[in-house]
Each structure stands twice: as C-alpha cells, then as structure tokens.
Amino acid sequence: MRTLIPILFLVLAAACKAKDSSTLSQTDTTAASSTNTTTGTETPISSTETAVAPEVNPPGDIPDTQAFVKYSNTAGAYQLEVPEGWARTEAAGDVTFVNKFDGVGVAVTPATVAPNAASARANEAKQIQSQGKAVTINNVSEASLPGGKAVVIKYTSNSDPNPVTNKRVRLENIAYIFYKNGKEATLTVWAPQGADNADQWNRMSKSFRWL
Numbered sequence: 139m140r141t142l143i144p145i146l147f148l149v150l151a152a153a154c155k156a157k158d159s160s161t162l163s164q165t166d167t168t169a170a171s172s173t174n175t176t177t178g179t180e181t182p183i184s185s186t187e188t189a190v191a192p193e194v195n196p197p198g199d200i201p202d203t204q205a206f207v208k209y210s211n212t213a214g215a216y217q218l219e220v221p222e223g224w225a226r227t228e229a230a231g232d233v234t235f236v237n238k239f240d241g242v243g244v245a246v247t248p249a250t251v252a253p254n255a256a257s258a259r260a261n262e263a264k265q266i267q268s269q270g271k272a273v274t275i276n277n278v279s280e281a282s283l284p285g286g287k288a289v290v291i292k293y294t295s296n297s298d299p300n301p302v303t304n305k306r307v308r309l310e311n312i313a314y315i316f317y318k319n320g321k322e323a324t325l326t327v328w329a330p331q332g333a334d335n336a337d338q339w340n341r342m343s344k345s346f347r348w349l
Contacts, residue, residue, distance in 0.1 A: 187272040190296045192308040198240045198333035206341065209233070210349065214246040216316075216323050219345035221338070239297055239307055240329045242342055247324075252317035255280050258289040262315065262324075271296040281314075285346040289315040294331055307331075312339060318348045 210217040214231030224235035234243035277292040
C-alpha cells in the first residue's frame with residue numbers, strides 16, 4: 139500500500155499570502171550548479187518535535203533508468219519534467235506526483251514581490267518549520283536556474299505514518315521558489331534522507347518553466 143507523503147510544499151502557499159513586502163536587497167544569484175548560502179554560519183531552524191532517525195539503508199533511490207515525461211499545468215501556467223508512472227494528484231494550479239516515500243510537487247500562490255533568501259528565511263522557511271513534522275531548516279539560498287531566479291530551501295522532516303504499519307521515515311526536502319508577474323511557484327522534491335536522487339532532482343528543478 140502506498141505510504142502517505144507529506145505535502146509541506148503546500149505550506150509555502152499559505153506563507154506567501156502573509157509574506158512581508160520587505161525592501162531587503164536581492165543578493166547575487168549563482169549558477170544552478172552552485173548555490174550560495176546566506177545562512178551557513180547560523181544555527182539551523184529546528185522543530186521541538188522528535189525527529190525520526192534516518193534509515194541505515196534508506197529506500198527511495200530514483201533509478202538512473204527512470205523515464206521522465208513533460209507535465210504542463212494551464213491553471214498554474216508552468217511546466218516541468220516528472221518521473222513517468224508516479225501517482226498524480228491535481229487541484230487547479232497545484233500538483234503532486236508520489237511513489238512510496240518519494241515525491242515532487244508544485245504549489246502556486248499570489249505574491250506581491252519576488253522573494254530573496256532573507257525574506258524566505260523570515261517567512262516561508264519558518265512557516266515550513268512551524269507547520270511541518272519535526273522540520274529542521276538546514277539552508278536557505280538563491281540560485282539561477284533555466285526557469286529563472288529561485289530561492290532554495292533545504293530541510294529535513296518526518297514523513298506521515300504508513301497507514302498500515304504506522305512507520306515513519308526521515309525525509310530530505312528541497313523547495314525551489316520561483317516568481318513571475320505576481321505569482322510564486324514552489325517546486326518541492328522529497329525522499330528518504332540519504333537516498334541518492336541528486337541528478338534526478340537537478341533535472342526536475344532545471345526543467346521548470348513558466349508558460
């Protein structure tokens with residue numbers, strides 16, 4: 139039976155509505171292959187909920203042979219490549235694709251200004267931390283991706299319990315926040331912590347485009 143997957147990326151949609159239109163200056167972005175952190179010397183934002191220990195041999199590796207297909211969302215006005223065969227749940231401009239503990243999702247929300255690392259750490263990151271399950275925010279940075287400038291939030295969290303076994307796993311998550319013409323699209327990928335999905339996650343984040 140498919141395990142429930144946390145949808146922490148939807149928290150960012152609520153956070154954007156309350157985001158402060160701060161005048162903090164945008165820091166320089168870097169190439170997609172090298173994001174510059176703005177918080178490397180700060181203590182990570184962590185939850186008071188107890189974190190599940192990471193798996194010794196974590197499941198969730200996306201195989202190198204995984205096929206990808208292009209997905210377009212007219213309501214959200216974006217497209218990206220997603221793993222073929224993953225279960226899809228769609229609601230207007232929002233969508234998730236899941237396979238056991240692995241997932242990718244996009245949430246779109248109105249926004250008055252483009253986020254930067256400082257504003258995201260003060261708003262979206264803290265919303266994720268406060269509303270998620272044992273969330274630890276590890277890094278908030280900025281990057282230049284083919285689909286535009288993005289704020290990148292890296293964090294770990296507990297998964298939802300399996301409805302049959304009640305088992306939870308520790309998840310690794312990356313949220314990419316894109317902005318264009320009064321809208322934010324938050325692309326989030328997640329998998330059990332320690333799974334080797336860097337190449338596939340890079341592929342999905344680099345495939346995002348506004349329509």
